[in-house]
Amino acid sequence: MPSKKGSSRLQAMMAQFSYDHRCADSCLNKIRKNADELDKFLDTLSPGGKNKKEK
Structure with a gap:
């Protein structure tokens, strides 16, 4: 019987x-998505931002 008790504790x-x-991964995915959107937005604001990245 003790192994069964330890097994349930391990499963818990x-x-x-x-x-x-899983919760932490969900939060990090939101942060990554927001960072990508911010990067795209800042690239559109900077003059010649795309030209610098292409070179």
Whole structure:
């Protein structure tokens, strides 16, 4: 019986770890998306921004 108790505890810890990192990944994806949009916006504002990147 002790192995079953330890097994459920391990499963609970793994589930919590997975949940925590899934939430963190979701937040990081939003940050990456916003950073990409900001980069595109700043490129349109800067004169000759695209010419510098192409060279």
